[in-house]
Amino acid sequence: MLGLEKKDFQLLLIVIGLTLFAPFLLNPFPEGSDLAQFNAGYPDLMQRFVIFGIFAIGFNILFGLTGYLSFGHAAFLGAGSYGAVWMFKLLSMNVLPAIAISVVIAGLFSLLIGYVSLRRSGIYFSILTLAFAQMSFALAYSVLTPITGGETGLQLALSDPRIFGAAQTATGNIPVPALFGLEMRSSFEWNVGAWLFTFNAGYYLAAFFMIIAFYISIRIFRSPFGMMLRAIKSNQTRMSYTGLNARPYTLAAFVISGMYAGLAGGLMASMDPLAGAERMQWTASGEVVLMTILGGAGTLIGPVLGAGMIKYFENIFSKINETILHGWFAFLPDGLEDVVVAMIYPFIGKGWHLTLGIMFMLVVIFLPGGLVQGGQKIGALFSRKKAEETKPNATEPAE
Amino acid sequence: MSNNSFSRRGVLKTGMVASAGLALPQYLRAQESGFTNAPGASEVILGFNVPQTGPYADEGADELRAYELAVEHLNGEGDGGMLGTFSSQALEGAGILGRRVGYVTGDTQTKSDAARASARSMIEKDGAIMITGGSSSGVAVAVQALCQEAGIIFMAGLTHSNDTTGKDKRANGFRHFFNSYMSGAALAPVLQAAYGSDRKAYHLTADYNWGYTTEEAVRTSTEAMGWETVNTVLTPLTQTDFSSYIAPVLNSGADVLVLNHYGGNMVNSLTNAVQFGLREAQANGKNFEIVVPLYSRLMARGAGSAVAGIFGSTNWHWSLQDAGSQAFVRSFGTKYGFPPSQAAHTCYVQTLLYADAVTRAGSFNPCAVVEALEDFEFDGLGNGPTLYRGEDHQCFKDVLVVKGKENPENEFDLLEIVEITPVAQVTYPADHPQFAGGALGTCNPGA
Numbered sequence: 001m002l003g004l005e006k007k008d009f010q011l012l013l014i015v016i017g018l019t020l021f022a023p024f025l026l027n028p029f030p031e032g033s034d035l036a037q038f039n040a041g042y043p044d045l046m047q048r049f050v051i052f053g054i055f056a057i058g059f060n061i062l063f064g065l066t067g068y069l070s071f072g073h074a075a076f077l078g079a080g081s082y083g084a085v086w087m088f089k090l091l092s093m094n095v096l097p098a099i100a101i102s103v104v105i106a107g108l109f110s111l112l113i114g115y116v117s118l119r120r121s122g123i124y125f126s127i128l129t130l131a132f133a134q135m136s137f138a139l140a141y142s143v144l145t146p147i148t149g150g151e152t153g154l155q156l157a158l159s160d161p162r163i164f165g166a167a168q169t170a171t172g173n174i175p176v177p178a179l180f181g182l183e184m185r186s187s188f189e190w191n192v193g194a195w196l197f198t199f200n201a202g203y204y205l206a207a208f209f210m211i212i213a214f215y216i217s218i219r220i221f222r223s224p225f226g227m228m229l230r231a232i233k234s235n236q237t238r239m240s241y242t243g244l245n246a247r248p249y250t251l252a253a254f255v256i257s258g259m260y261a262g263l264a265g266g267l268m269a270s271m272d273p274l275a276g277a278e279r280m281q282w283t284a285s286g287e288v289v290l291m292t293i294l295g296g297a298g299t300l301i302g303p304v305l306g307a308g309m310i311k312y313f314e315n316i317f318s319k320i321n322e323t324i325l326h327g328w329f330a331f332l333p334d335g336l337e338d339v340v341v342a343m344i345y346p347f348i349g350k351g352w353h354l355t356l357g358i359m360f361m362l363v364v365i366f367l368p369g370g371l372v373q374g375g376q377k378i379g380a381l382f383s384r385k386k387a388e389e390t391k392p393n394a395t396e397p398a399e
Numbered sequence: 400m401s402n403n404s405f406s407r408r409g410v411l412k413t414g415m416v417a418s419a420g421l422a423l424p425q426y427l428r429a430q431e432s433g434f435t436n437a438p439g440a441s442e443v444i445l446g447f448n449v450p451q452t453g454p455y456a457d458e459g460a461d462e463l464r465a466y467e468l469a470v471e472h473l474n475g476e477g478d479g480g481m482l483g484t485f486s487s488q489a490l491e492g493a494g495i496l497g498r499r500v501g502y503v504t505g506d507t508q509t510k511s512d513a514a515r516a517s518a519r520s521m522i523e524k525d526g527a528i529m530i531t532g533g534s535s536s537g538v539a540v541a542v543q544a545l546c547q548e549a550g551i552i553f554m555a556g557l558t559h560s561n562d563t564t565g566k567d568k569r570a571n572g573f574r575h576f577f578n579s580y581m582s583g584a585a586l587a588p589v590l591q592a593a594y595g596s597d598r599k600a601y602h603l604t605a606d607y608n609w610g611y612t613t614e615e616a617v618r619t620s621t622e623a624m625g626w627e628t629v630n631t632v633l634t635p636l637t638q639t640d641f642s643s644y645i646a647p648v649l650n651s652g653a654d655v656l657v658l659n660h661y662g663g664n665m666v667n668s669l670t671n672a673v674q675f676g677l678r679e680a681q682a683n684g685k686n687f688e689i690v691v692p693l694y695s696r697l698m699a700r701g702a703g704s705a706v707a708g709i710f711g712s713t714n715w716h717w718s719l720q721d722a723g724s725q726a727f728v729r730s731f732g733t734k735y736g737f738p739p740s741q742a743a744h745t746c747y748v749q750t751l752l753y754a755d756a757v758t759r760a761g762s763f764n765p766c767a768v769v770e771a772l773e774d775f776e777f778d779g780l781g782n783g784p785t786l787y788r789g790e791d792h793q794c795f796k797d798v799l800v801v802k803g804k805e806n807p808e809n810e811f812d813l814l815e816i817v818e819i820t821p822v823a824q825v826t827y828p829a830d831h832p833q834f835a836g837g838a839l840g841t842c843n844p845g846a
Contacts, residue, residue, distance in 0.1 A: 044519035141636065142606040151537040151607035151636075152562060153511045155544050158838045172841035176548060185548075198523070272519070273548075274541055276511035314513075315520055318451075321504045350451035350506055 008218050011300060015214050019207040022046055023197045030194030034328070037320065040312055043187055043200035047271045048311045050203070050210040051264050056291040056303030057210075057217050058260020062253050063289070064298035065226060067233035071126045071285050072113070072133025076106040076258040078140065078280035080265025082147070085154045085275045092165035093175045095184065095205070095270040099263065106262020107255055114254035118247060121236065133285050140277040153276035177270045179205060184271055202271045209267060210304075213260060218300060220256070229253055290356075294363055296370025305371045310356065317352040434764045435550040435845030436526045443498040443763070445470070445750070446505065446527030448518050448542060449556065453509040454663050455534035457697045458742040462532060462556055463504060464735055465743035469750035472730070473500045480730040481751060484723040484779035489758040496757060503527060509534065511541035518542050522549050528763050529554060529753055534742060536560030536609045543572035550845015552765050554749035557742040559661075559693055561612040564793035565834035570842040571765055573772055573787065575752065575794045576745045577825070579609070580833050582692045582712040583616035585798040585820035587624050589710060594655065594688055596625035601653035603644055603668060605660050606633040613659045615833060617692050621657075629653040634660070634668070641668040645675050654682040657690045665691060666701035673705040694801055696740050699813040706803030706813060713799045715744040715781055716816055724781040738811050748780045752787075769842040784822070790829035791839065798825050 001009045018025065027041030040046070059073050080102035087098040117128040140148040148154055156174045160167060169175050177184045184202035220226045231239050232246050239246055269275055278284065287310065295306025325341045325348070332340060347355045367373045438444065447466045450459035471477040475492030482490050494500050503525045505517030514533070521527040530546055531554040533539035539558035546553035547569040555563055555574040559582070564574050590598075600621060604610040610633070618628050629651050634644055645668070648656055656677060660668050672678075672689055680687040694711030717728045717738035727747060731739040739747070752772065760767035773789035782796035801814040827834070 039524070042520060042524040044516060044523050048516065138635065142633070145608070145611075151535075151609070152540045152560075152567065153537065155541070155567065158840055159836075168840070171843070173547070173843050174840070272515055272545070274511065274515060274544065276537070276541065278510040278512050281510075315516060318506045319503065319517075319520070349504075350456075353452070 002215070004218060005222070008222065008300075012211075012215060012218060015301065015304070016211055019050060019211060022049070022203070022207070023199050027195060027197055031196045032194065037324065038316060040316055041198060043185065043198060043203055044271075045311065045315050046200065046203045047206050047267075048315070049308045050206045051267045051271070052288075052291065052307035052311055053304040054206075054210050054213045054267070055261055055264035055288055056295070056307040057213050058257040058264070059288045060257075060292050060297060060299075060303040061217060061220055061229075061260070062257040063292055064303075065221070065229035065233060066250050066253050068118075068121065068250060068254070069126045069289065070117075070129040070254070070257075071282065071289065072117075072129035072131075072136075073257070073261050073288050074282070074284035075113070075133040075136040075280045076110050076261035077265040077268070077284070078136065078275065078277070079109045080106040080262030081269040081275035081279060082140070082154055082265075083262070084266040084269035085156070085273055088156055088162075088177060088269070088273050089154075089160040090163065092162055093177050094165070095177050095179050095266075098177070098270055099209075099266040102266025102269070103259050103262045106265065107259040110255045110258025110261075111251075114251050114258065118250050118254060130282060130285070133280060134282055137277055137280040137282070140280055148275070148277060151277065153274050156273050177273055206267045206271065209263060213263065214300070214304070221300060225249070225252070290360060294360060294370055296372035299370065299372040302370050302372040309359075309371070313352050313356050313359075317348050317355060318350065320348045322349070433844060434766075436522065436528050438498055438526070438528055438763055441498060442501050443495050444521075444525055444527045445500060445502045445753075446518065446521035446525065446530040446532075447502055448505045448507055448514060448521065448530055448532040449746075450509045450534045450538070451504075451506040455509050458534040458557060458662075458695070458740065459507070459532075461697070461740045461743040462534065462746040465731070465739060465747040466502065466504075466531070466750060468731060468734060469747045470500050470502055471734075473750070473754050477734070478726075478730050481723050481727050481747070481780055484726050485751060485755065486778040487755050487759065489755050490751070495754045496761070496763070500754070507533065507538050507542075509538060511537050514538040514542050515545050518545055519549075522546075522551055527551070531746065531749055531753070532556045533558055536563055537607070539563050539574075540567040543567065543569050547571045547840065547843055550765055550843045552753065552768050554753050556746045556749065559613070560609040561616065561833050562608055562837075564791045565612075566837035568791050568837050568839050570769060570792075570840045573749070573752075573792045573794075575749050577712075577714045577796070577798050578793065579613040579616040579692070580827055580831070581798050581825040582613065583618075583620035584825045584827075585712050585800055585818075586617065586690065586692060586710065587620035588820070588824070589800045589818055590621065590626075590655075590690065591624045593710065594685075598626045598655050598685075598688075599629045599653045599683065600626050600655045600657050601629050601648050601651055602631040602657045602659060603641070603648075604631060604633050605664050606635055609661065610659050612833065613692050614657075617657055617659065617690075619833070626655070634664070636664065638664065639667050641671040642675070644668070645671050645677070648672075648677065649675075649680060649682070649687075652683070654685050655688045655690060657692065659692060661693055661695075662698060663701070665693075665698050669702045669705050669709070678708075694814060695742065696811065696813060697742075699803060700810055707805045709803045710817065711801055711803075713741050713801050713814070715741045716799055716801060716814060717744075717811070718814075718816065719781060719799075721779075721781060721783070723779045727781060744781060751780065752777070765844050766842040783819075786822075788829070791834065795822050795826050797822050 023041050027039045029035035029039050083105035084098035084102040087101050113132045158168050182201050187198050187200040190197045228249050291306035291310050292303045296302025329337045329340050449462045472480045507514035518530050529552045533556045536558045539555045543553045553572040561579045602614050604614040658668050677687050689709050691711040694713045699706045756768045756771035760771040772787050775787045778784045785796040798820045800818045802817045804815050807813050
């Protein structure tokens with residue numbers, strides 16, 4: 001169906017199902033209970049899950065298939081968001097032109113950087129992309145302040161022209177990004193007993209784009225072009241001896257993944273109309289590498305899982321503070337409570353990086369194929385025969 | 400290729416689900432209260448969004464301590480701190496409007512993106528009615544804009560750039576902290592008295608918004624009293640070794656070095672400058688001098704003995720002797736064992752001011768709060784009589800000019816107050832060129 005094999009189509013259906021019902025799946029705990037702390041079903045985080053999912057899917061097309069490790073992908077995300085915010089400032093608050101321009105700008109930008117960087121491979125390529133991204137960050141942070149807003153970030157203002165839309169609303173405020181009048185931050189809240197589910201317009205728009213992005217990624221993985229990219233990963237020298245020039249293929253993969261990053265950047269700006277230079281910093285580039293490896297590089301669903309996992313840690317674990325911990329362990333005797341809290345505290349709250357680092361190490365050491373491999377191992381435990389059958393299918397690492 | 404094909408029933412089902420999905424979000428969320436996150440009958444949630452990691456983590460940790468203390472006092476625990484000295488006696492230590500104050504915390508990482516993500520989660524997930532915090536102007540401006548969109552009040556923490564209440568001001572945002580202009584205006588007379596009016600200044604400026612506004616403010620004020628600006632050099636924010644920037648200073652003909660740096664930047668550049676012997680140097684027949692426009696105790700501690708005798712300005716210092724400051728230092732010291740920083744002070748005061756405004760307005764509605772805060776005059780919060788100006792939501796109060804102590808007695812006693820610059824001297828018209836190009840807009844209650 002849709003030009004996909006049965007397995008891939010099922011995977012696509014699973015992804016569609018997950019994104020469609022995310023507001024339910026991410027809010028498993030009743031509102032007001034102690035565990036509501038772990039609910040992730042609020043618009044901002046749901047949007048981030050899918051947006052970074054798109055970013056990681058795109059990165060995986062480059063890294064997972066060709067093995068070229070780009071350390072500067074955040075630059076394209078940043079360029080995309082700047083483009084989108086400028087569209088909001090100059091044109092109108094409709095998100096479609098903003099998203100379109102962000103993809104175009106990121107595509108052109110990645111063509112430029114890819115053309116230069118892809119003259120080298122391996123670590124030299126990584127360093128080149130890293131250098132370009134840091135250069136973009138430094139430019140955006142200070143030299144290009146008139147275009148990028150510098151440290152403060154590029155923001156909307158009441159005085160923006162907005163040729164095809166109102167410069168300000170009737171009440172004198174800055175209009176918010178919308179899709180033909182449907183505001184991105186408008187939500188429908190549904191109370192079911194003790195549970196509260198939020199359905200956000202922006203989330204569903206981003207989810208729609210992610211499903212498209214995921215579908216295109218499956219098609220690329222299964223196409224002759226994808227096969228060529230895998231060939232580059234497995235042995236580029238042999239490829240050139242057979243008379244094939246690898247560079248057009250790598251450049252195409254680089255630009256495609258750059259456009260994915262631009263799409264993610266444009267969506268980010270559409271959900272929250274601000275573009276900050278930090279989006280281009282090397283830590284942001286490193287994050288997408290982590291997402292991809294954590295989830296499983298070269299697999300289809302892996303990067304999405306990795307992105308979700310990291311964003312969950314960043315937004316949920318970092319907000320658990322000492323007071324909440326004391327609340328959890330209040331049933332323990334006083335001295336013991338303090339000891340337990342002191343032992344756990346370094347790993348949550350501001351220490352969430354530490355927990356994530358440990359998790360990442362464990363995954364790399366014990367599950368080189370990422371979370372996807374973990375899932376496969378668990379699946380194999382339950383049915384040996386089935387696991388052997390499914391081995392040569394969609395969710396296997398490229399090598 | 401699979402043989403699956405769309406069945407009629409399947410298509411109908413999918414269509415129904417899809418159209419329902421499209422129709423749902425159109426149903427805008429309307430609350431009976433008419434504003435975002437109206438609190439329930441028993442509890443009100445405040446959002447404390449501070450840097451817990453990154454270059455300003457020290458400031459952030461101190462801000463968080465101050466917020467926790469403020470919540471304690473608002474709920475009637477502890478010794479009440481500044482509640483007793485605050486000129487408005489609307490707060491009685493019984494929460495806000497009879498609701499117990501709860502709070503959530505978040506990490507801004509000193510990045511606009513992370514700060515906005517954290518603030519959004521506070522608004523959307525935890526139902527925070529007010530967001531406060533920030534230890535850098537970029538973050539403060541970004542979160543302020545977000546709060547304006549969402550219809551939440553933002554009480555800025557430590558943010559010194561003119562832009563926060565200048566070109567990026569917002570109706571839902573308020574700043575108690577002083578700004579670059581005030582630093583310049585307060586410092587200039589003291590510098591003139593100490594170093595004379597015939598001086599040549601060399602500026603090293605951190606290459607971002609706050610650096611630009613501070614350099615402009617200090618340059619304008621010092622040039623107005625006769626100083627000449629020899630050169631201004633931008634330094635990258637991530638720079639840790641400033642030797643290559645300091646070396647040309649001595650031969651430039653300048654006799655004063657102004658370091659428009661903050662945090663780790665200032666610690667490094669000042670240390671480098673002292674190591675290069677600038678303090679002992681002579682230029683144009685005068686002693687070479689160094690000026691740091693924005694001082695903080697945490698920075699002074701980082702720079703150690705290098706700060707001795709160097710002038711700068713600060714919003715507040717724990718050694719102030721007025722009743723409000725003393726009450727605050729006492730409760731903070733009792734709880735944590737050391738005196739609060741200026742970041743802690745401004746955050747504590749902002750929380751109290753918000754609670755007081757809600758109480759006086761009798762409503763949590765952001766528009767009512769804005770009205771209560773605009774042109775509000777108060778006293779007893781450590782800075783003398785203060786005005787929250789309605790035109791730009793900036794507090795106008797006395798500014799402290801401080802000097803690094805020559806012989807500090809302990810690690811907290813690093814700065815001494817040279818002069819308390821009266822408010823009249825640092826007041827400027829709302830349309831001053833350094834603050835031009837922004838509009839407050841109108842308050843947004845959200846929902």
